[in-house]
Amino acid sequence: MAFVNPKKKEVQVKIVYYGPGRGGKTTNLEYIYDKFSSRIKTEMVTIKTHGDRTLFFDFLPFDIGKVNGYDVKIQLYTVPGQVKYNATRRLVLRGVDGMVFVADAMAVRREKNILSLKNLQENLANYKRSIFKVPMVLQYNKVDLAEQGIPILPVETLEQDLNAKLKTASFPASALMGTNVVATLKKIISLTMASIVKDLK
Amino acid sequence: MSYTFGQEQLDGIEDVLQQDLIDIGVSCVFIIDMAGNIIANRDNGESQHDVYSLAALAAGNFGAVSAMAKIIGEGEFSLLFHKGVKENIHFNKIVSEFLMITIFSNDISLGFLRLKVNEAVEKIKTALGATEVP
Numbered sequence: 001m002a003f004v005n006p007k008k009k010e011v012q013v014k015i016v017y018y019g020p021g022r023g024g025k026t027t028n029l030e031y032i033y034d035k036f037s038s039r040i041k042t043e044m045v046t047i048k049t050h051g052d053r054t055l056f057f058d059f060l061p062f063d064i065g066k067v068n069g070y071d072v073k074i075q076l077y078t079v080p081g082q083v084k085y086n087a088t089r090r091l092v093l094r095g096v097d098g099m100v101f102v103a104d105a106m107a108v109r110r111e112k113n114i115l116s117l118k119n120l121q122e123n124l125a126n127y128k129r130s131i132f133k134v135p136m137v138l139q140y141n142k143v144d145l146a147e148q149g150i151p152i153l154p155v156e157t158l159e160q161d162l163n164a165k166l167k168t169a170s171f172p173a174s175a176l177m178g179t180n181v182v183a184t185l186k187k188i189i190s191l192t193m194a195s196i197v198k199d200l201k
Numbered sequence: 202m203s204y205t206f207g208q209e210q211l212d213g214i215e216d217v218l219q220q221d222l223i224d225i226g227v228s229c230v231f232i233i234d235m236a237g238n239i240i241a242n243r244d245n246g247e248s249q250h251d252v253y254s255l256a257a258l259a260a261g262n263f264g265a266v267s268a269m270a271k272i273i274g275e276g277e278f279s280l281l282f283h284k285g286v287k288e289n290i291h292f293n294k295i296v297s298e299f300l301m302i303t304i305f306s307n308d309i310s311l312g313f314l315r316l317k318v319n320e321a322v323e324k325i326k327t328a329l330g331a332t333e334v335p
Contacts, residue, residue: 001204003238007211012238012253042251045258056265059257075237075257091264095236 002097002196010071011200014095015188018120019102020112021053021081024141027175028102029060029076032185035178036062054080057092067193068200074189081116090123098192099136100184103162105143105172107151114161131166135191138163138170139184144177204234204298211241213328218243221321222303227314228288229304232295232325235260240299250304259302263292282311293318295325 003012017025026046033044040062047056060076079089101120103113121131138158146152153161155172163170169187173180206214214232222230223243231242231252237260242252267277281292291303291314301322305314 001236003234003236003240004205005211005240006206007208007215014236014238042254045254056261057257059254061253061257073253075253077257087268088261088265091261091268094260094264095234095238 001095002192004070004200008071009069010073011067011196012073012075013097013189013192013196014075014077015098015100015192016092016096017076017078017100017102018089018093018116019081019141020104020109020116021083023081023102023104023109023113023116024175025078025081025102026054026058028100028139028141028181028184029058029078031175031178031181032076033060035182039063053082054078055085056080056088064189067197070200072193076185083115083119086119086123089119090126093120093123094127096124096129096134097196098188099134100139100188101136101162102139102141102175103158105140105152105158106145107153110153110157110161113158117162135188135195136166136168137184137188137191138166138168139175139180140170140172141175143172144174144179206240210328214241214325215243217321217324217328221317221324225313225317226309227303227305227317231256231302233260233300233302234298235264235300237261248304255302259290259292259300263294263300280315291315291318293322295322296329299329301325 017028019025033040042061045059058078062074064072064074077092079092101117124131140158143152171180171184175181218230223245229244229248229250232240233256234240237257239252239256266281270277279294283290287306289305293301295301303318
């Protein structure tokens with residue numbers, strides 16, 4: 001849950017990027033970090049294995065200014081996507097305020113996206129949270145690979161697979177090129193802030 | 202897991218951190234929840250640590266070590282200590298949702314620090330109105 005500090009007039013908001021391994025969660029954060037480096041005062045924290053995969057999580061904090069007189073500190077986290085790191089994923093999800101699900105649009109990853117979303121639902125249920133109630137945005141990453149002749153799932157298929165029940169905002173994106181990375185971020189921040197603004201009296 | 206603090210409660214907690222820990226020479230102390238949010242923090246004015254990143258990592262670290270504890274049949278490890286060349290970090294659970302993280306130099310002995318941390322934790326539990334035993 002977002003922590004509201006009435007003394008410092010500050011609210012800390014936790015947004016987690018979730019999704020299958022090698023889907024581009026860390027790349028999203030790296031793009032944001034590069035793009036807004038002048039406004040981000042701290043280093044991005046990342047815990048990687050040798051193979052460049054996220055072992056534990058990435059962490060990127062930044063300020064977005066004031067809402068209702070409170071300083072809002074957004075804290076972006078990623079989880080490790082690989083199936084075997086579920087215990088770590090569950091840890092990172094603790095106290096989450098908003099979610100971005102980064103799906104991999106490559107046709108060969110179709111099954112992995114569906115499994116990862118199901119895994120997210122189970123892990124949220126572990127904290128007695130419903131996937132339908134936590135603010136969430138879907139991102140269909142790697143759509144730029146179509147130009148290189150790599151088979152990409154049509155957006156309609158991705159919507160059918162992942163968003164049929166959630167019915168939330170979704171963005172086709174390229175985390176590497178930066179396409180729709182900022183749009184995704186803005187959308188999840190606005191959805192998340194809308195859900196917690198009632199706590200900021 | 203939802204909780205709120207009033208300004209007076211936070212004032213009380215920060216007073217304890219200042220008097221029991223910063224005033225004896227601890228360079229930086231903060232209280233976090235298990236999601237990695239900072240509840241309260243105090244430092245000696247010289248420490249330039251990025252406490253938000255430290256809090257995120259500390260919550261993750263404590264969670265990882267708790268998972269290790271369960272594998273060997275312990276419920277959890279309620280305190281952790283990382284020794285450095287100049288600075289050391291001490292983690293102490295307050296109640297199930299909150300941790301106290303203390304950063305201190307070798308000028309303070311670990312035994313003395315643990316004593317003071319225990320005293321501070323007891324006072325903070327009272328301030329939190331917590332009856333839960335860690």
